[in-house]
Amino acid sequence: MLYHSTRSEAHFVDSAQAVLEGLAPDGGLYMPEKIPAFDWLACLKGSSTEMSAKILAALLPDILPSYSESHPDVRITLREHHTAQLSKLLQEDQIDFALMNMPLNLDDFVYDTIFNERLLLVASKDHPAIRGLEAGTPDHPLPIDMKKLRRERFILLQEDQVMGHAMKNLFAKMNMEPKDALYTTSSTTSVNLAARGFGITFLPEGGIRHTAHVEQLAFFTVDNPPFSVPLLLLYKKNSIISPHAKDFIDMVKEYYRNLEEKKIQA
Numbered sequence: 001m002l003y004h005s006t007r008s009e010a011h012f013v014d015s016a017q018a019v020l021e022g023l024a025p026d027g028g029l030y031m032p033e034k035i036p037a038f039d040w041l042a043c044l045k046g047s048s049t050e051m052s053a054k055i056l057a058a059l060l061p062d063i064l065p066s067y068s069e070s071h072p073d074v075r076i077t078l079r080e081h082h083t084a085q086l087s088k089l090l091q092e093d094q095i096d097f098a099l100m101n102m103p104l105n106l107d108d109f110v111y112d113t114i115f116n117e118r119l120l121l122v123a124s125k126d127h128p129a130i131r132g133l134e135a136g137t138p139d140h141p142l143p144i145d146m147k148k149l150r151r152e153r154f155i156l157l158q159e160d161q162v163m164g165h166a167m168k169n170l171f172a173k174m175n176m177e178p179k180d181a182l183y184t185t186s187s188t189t190s191v192n193l194a195a196r197g198f199g200i201t202f203l204p205e206g207g208i209r210h211t212a213h214v215e216q217l218a219f220f221t222v223d224n225p226p227f228s229v230p231l232l233l234l235y236k237k238n239s240i241i242s243p244h245a246k247d248f249i250d251m252v253k254e255y256y257r258n259l260e261e262k263k264i265q266a
Contacts, residue, residue, distance in 0.1 A: 063251050074244045083162050090236045096245040098234045099252060101162045109234050114256040116228035118205045119166060121146065121220040124197040135218035138208040144220035146174050153180040153199035155190040163187065166229045167202050170222065191217075204229055231256070 005011060005024035064076070079086070079095055086098040091108055103109070120141050123130045129152050136142035156178070157164030164183075171178060182199060184190050188211075190201040195213035203211065208219070221227070233249060235241065241249070 063255055067248055067251055071244055100232060100234060102230055102232055104165055108237055110237055111232040111234045113230045114233055114253050115231040118221060118226045118228050119202050120205055121222050122194050122203045122217050123200040124195055124216055125218045127197050130218050136220050138214060138219055141219040141221045146222045149200060150176055151179055154178045155182045155193050155199040155201040158183055158185055170227050
């Protein structure tokens with residue numbers, strides 16, 4: 001199935017590219033060129049599997065029609081929220097599982113890691129610490145020794161945010177402490193400042209395509225293998241997953257396995 005932006009039908013991509021990009025280059029959401037017919041009245045007569053998904057826009061159009069065809073008596077309820085709210089819904093038994101980035105507290109949960117998204121180091125091509133290096137691109141980020149940047153200013157997200165916590169873990173893994181750190185709650189702000197040469201920041205690779213100033217930025221991977229942020233299927237401890245929910249979970253895992261294989265081949 002192909003997807004185009006909600007703002008234009010001039011540009012089509014396949015499902016894997018839509019998942020990796022998140023948003024189209026013009027800022028619109030990706031939507032399928034054709035939406036299969038779906039008999040909701042038939043589904044309402046059957047049992048209910050409640051699930052939650054903090055997901056990328058292209059996942060559901062690929063999976064839901066196939067799942068609904070094979071499970072015509074299952075009613076599906078979607079809940080799309082931030083990581084903290086999804087964790088709360090799981091704790092309160094309002095949902096069966098969640099597809100999300102790793103929460104800050106895993107005490108009440110068990111999980112499967114289904115995809116790893118690289119956290120890229122991003123800086124202006126004109127930054128003094130980057131100037132003279134071969135600049136990595138969004139499609140081909142290059143490795144960099146982050147320890148050589150220890151004296152540079154880093155623009156980081158707050159530690160109580162999931163990505164901010166991931167950045168903190170990266171510094172700990174590299175046995176580094178940022179000498180000059182500026183904290184923000186917005187990844188858009190951090191990237192805009194980096195593009196102006198005000199510092200160095202980090203960006204999950206899935207966020208690149210809807211980032212401004214891409215042409216001004218250099219992209220690098222950190223560590224070997226590259227430091228990544230996991231996407232999880234999360235469940236409450238000691239919960240019972242229904243057969244219907246398990247079938248959907250297996251389809252999601254297969255979807256991301258195929259996506260990972262395409263990513264490796266690229």
